[in-house]
Amino acid sequence: xxxxxxxxxxxxxxxxxxxxxxxxxxxxxxxTQAESLQSLAAEGALxxxxxxxxxxxxxxxxxxxxxxxxxAKKVETKLAGAQASGELEEKxxxxxxxxxxxxxxLGQLHRAPGDRALADRLASDLRDEADAAxxxxx
Amino acid sequence: MSSxxxxxxxxxxxxxxxxxSEGRRCGNVDDLELEGVRExxxxxxxxxxxxxVWRGRGWLGRFASLFARGQTVRVPWEEVEKVDSAVHLRKxxxxxxxxRGDDRARRWVEWIxxx
Amino acid sequence: MKKVLQIALGxxxxxxxxxxxGDLVFNVEAGAQFGYQLLWVVVVGVVGIIVYSEMCGRVAxxxxxxxxxxxxxxxGFGVGxxxxxxxxxxxxxxxxxxxxxxxxxxxxxxxxPYRALIVLAILALAFVIWVSPFEWIERIFGYGGLALLVxxxxxxxxxxxxxxxxxxxxxHLSSSDHLVYxxxxxxxxxxxxxxxxxxxxxxxxxEEGWTPKDLGLNRANVMIGYGLGGFLSFALMITAxxxxxxxxxxxxxxxxxxxxxxxxxxxxxxxxxxVGILFAVGGAAIDTCFSGAYNLAQYFGWxxxxxxxxxxxxxxxxxxxxxxxxxxxIIMTGIDPVMLTEYAVIFSVVALxxxxxxxxxxxxxxSYMGRYANGRLANAFGLLYLVxxxxxxxxxxxxxxITNQGQG
Numbered sequence: 001x002x003x004x005x006x007x008x009x010x011x012x013x014x015x016x017x018x019x020x021x022x023x024x025x026x027x028x029x030x031x032t033q034a035e036s037l038q039s040l041a042a043e044g045a046l047x048x049x050x051x052x053x054x055x056x057x058x059x060x061x062x063x064x065x066x067x068x069x070x071x072a073k074k075v076e077t078k079l080a081g082a083q084a085s086g087e088l089e090e091k092x093x094x095x096x097x098x099x100x101x102x103x104x105x106l107g108q109l110h111r112a113p114g115d116r117a118l119a120d121r122l123a124s125d126l127r128d129e130a131d132a133a134x135x136x137x138x
Numbered sequence: 139m140s141s142x143x144x145x146x147x148x149x150x151x152x153x154x155x156x157x158x159s160e161g162r163r164c165g166n167v168d169d170l171e172l173e174g175v176r177e178x179x180x181x182x183x184x185x186x187x188x189x190x191v192w193r194g195r196g197w198l199g200r201f202a203s204l205f206a207r208g209q210t211v212r213v214p215w216e217e218v219e220k221v222d223s224a225v226h227l228r229k230x231x232x233x234x235x236x237x238r239g240d241d242r243a244r245r246w247v248e249w250i251x252x253x
Numbered sequence: 254m255k256k257v258l259q260i261a262l263g264x265x266x267x268x269x270x271x272x273x274x275g276d277l278v279f280n281v282e283a284g285a286q287f288g289y290q291l292l293w294v295v296v297v298g299v300v301g302i303i304v305y306s307e308m309c310g311r312v313a314x315x316x317x318x319x320x321x322x323x324x325x326x327x328x329g330f331g332v333g334x335x336x337x338x339x340x341x342x343x344x345x346x347x348x349x350x351x352x353x354x355x356x357x358x359x360x361x362x363x364x365x366p367y368r369a370l371i372v373l374a375i376l377a378l379a380f381v382i383w384v385s386p387f388e389w390i391e392r393i394f395g396y397g398g399l400a401l402l403v404x405x406x407x408x409x410x411x412x413x414x415x416x417x418x419x420x421x422x423x424x425h426l427s428s429s430d431h432l433v434y435x436x437x438x439x440x441x442x443x444x445x446x447x448x449x450x451x452x453x454x455x456x457x458x459x460e461e462g463w464t465p466k467d468l469g470l471n472r473a474n475v476m477i478g479y480g481l482g483g484f485l486s487f488a489l490m491i492t493a494x495x496x497x498x499x500x501x502x503x504x505x506x507x508x509x510x511x512x513x514x515x516x517x518x519x520x521x522x523x524x525x526x527x528v529g530i531l532f533a534v535g536g537a538a539i540d541t542c543f544s545g546a547y548n549l550a551q552y553f554g555w556x557x558x559x560x561x562x563x564x565x566x567x568x569x570x571x572x573x574x575x576x577x578x579x580x581x582x583i584i585m586t587g588i589d590p591v592m593l594t595e596y597a598v599i600f601s602v603v604a605l606x607x608x609x610x611x612x613x614x615x616x617x618x619x620s621y622m623g624r625y626a627n628g629r630l631a632n633a634f635g636l637l638y639l640v641x642x643x644x645x646x647x648x649x650x651x652x653x654x655i656t657n658q659g660q661g
Binding site: 032035036038039042043046047049050053054055056057059060062063064067068071130134 | 360361362363364496500501502503505506508509511512515516519520523524527660
């Protein structure tokens with residue numbers, strides 16, 4: 001293809017791809033993010049339970065909560081970059097803050113995988129947050 | 139064997155594995171050289187092996203032949219000892235100039251301990 | 254006595270070798286989404302791979318030719334080359350995913366950085382391949398993979414509703430999300446019937462010098478080995494259904510799979526699960542790597558096999574080494590192994606007919622097989638599964654797109 005055609009193609013594609021990141025949030029898309037958040041928080045609670053009871057290895061807790069935390073951060077970023085209207089906007093803001101809290105708690109577990117008291121506290125926090133995310137997803 | 143039977147056999151061996159007299163795998167039947175097609179009594183007179191031969195096997199064959207090195211090797215039909223799931227030859231691969239790709243590749247591997 | 258021991262060893266190797274990263278991912282995801290409803294699909298898949306492998310093993314034992322010999326012979330140079338290219342691409346994707354899986358498990362066990370562990374995994378695999386005789390490769394990874402039996406213990410300890418489990422073994426449609434259900438059914442079948450398993454098995458039969466006298470061993474190996482391997486798949490799905498589904502956990506990580514054993518069984522469950530996954534996936538990586546090399550060698554007529562030693566089969570040796578390097582490059586890009594696995598399984602399902610049909614044809618060819626050609630029972634099952642495979646192959650990619658890889 002001639003050079004001009006390539007340039008036109010790039011100029012068309014670039015703005016389109018830039019728009020892809022944000023934009024309006026549909027109910028379906030929000031539901032997916034909220035369910036994902038519930039999943040990450042629930043799984044984090046399971047990992048924290050294991051740590052609190054001393055029934056797991058610190059390495060596993062540290063590595064796995066890092067992956068979970070990164071995923072929670074991605075949910076937060078996705079929700080932050082989108083816009084909704086009316087009731088959905090309210091939910092979006094709550095979910096975004098929830099995701100931030102979940103990511104933060106998972107980060108704490110990642111940094112202190114041997115702290116059983118901390119893990120015990122965070123396990124019940126994460127379970128509450130999973131319930132909250134589930135309610136938001138409905 | 140009648141020429142028709144021979145031809146059936148020949149076509150039946152296309153794309154089959156070639157095995158030399160020592161049991162070594164040394165290529166595939168990439169194509170066949172026929173004789174007497176115009177006269178109406180076709181006969182297989184040789185097996186053809188090698189990347190240049192693939193060009194006669196359709197456009198994918200031409201495509202494949204771009205990536206491979208090697209020359210055509212002609213194996214006269216008389217060198218065929220027996221045909222079952224593979225084509226077994228009377229002589230060794232070296233004598234028939236087959237399997238040279240592996241001979242060339244060997245120097246990349248044989249210096250490593252345990253090869 | 255020797256025969257019994259041989260059978261036992263072969264079966265053990267097969268069980269451990271049955272579960273690869275595709276089975277881990279799809280069985281756990283299916284369980285977390287649909288509970289026990291898809292257990293019957295695992296049964297269909299296990300019977301399918303038994304039928305397919307038995308034929309491939311029989312063809313190889315009788316004719317000394319493996320799957321890709323048959324593919325070139327029946328499909329010709331052109332279509333055969335297409336089958337070769339597509340199988341190599343899928344093989345490479347699968348190999349990269351398995352290597353990534355090994356690195357992830359090593360990270361969960363050691364805490365060392367993921368990227369460094371990828372390199373370590375590749376070097377370790379290359380070393381094991383180079384140094385070990387063929388049977389020992391299978392034995393090491395097969396026995397290590399037996400640690401996955403911990404999931405069976407864990408599943409029982411989670412007290413699933415056994416009535417629902419039983420109901421799941423009976424074929425039925427889902428109560429909701431029919432398309433997602435169909436996607437997971439396709440994925441489970443694909444994970445159970447991955448082509449590289451038969452490339453490897455048939456070539457392995459030639460490597461171990463089997464003859465028609467070993468056909469009984471062939472049948473015992475595939476039935477008990479894959480059957481018990483299917484039992485492991487059950488354990489994974491039941492674990493996910495009992496633990497993850499009620500909590501709404503959507504498995505995305507290898508660590509999540511291990512969590513399925515940690516929760517009911519504590520630290521020992523976790524360690525056994527991780528070790529089991531390590532050996533199962535590591536063994537699968539070697540099988541996949543070799544399959545790629547076997548396919549190339551068989552298609553082009555090169556000498557092949559570990560039993561020929563590297564200098565006896567130089568192009569074959571170079572081929573598997575290059576495949577490892579390519580897998581290294583792919584997984585180093587940071588692509589998620591779990592996501593790569595999902596694509597690899599779906600694409601391998603699409604390519605499955607191209608490799609299944611030639612084998613079904615060859616297995617029926619009396620000039621090839623003599624009196625060991627397919628009987629009526631083998632053909633009944635063979636044709637039944639041809640239909641299953643065609644349906645699944647045609648619907649795989651549309652389902653993947655419509656359901657957004659099962660996310661609905």
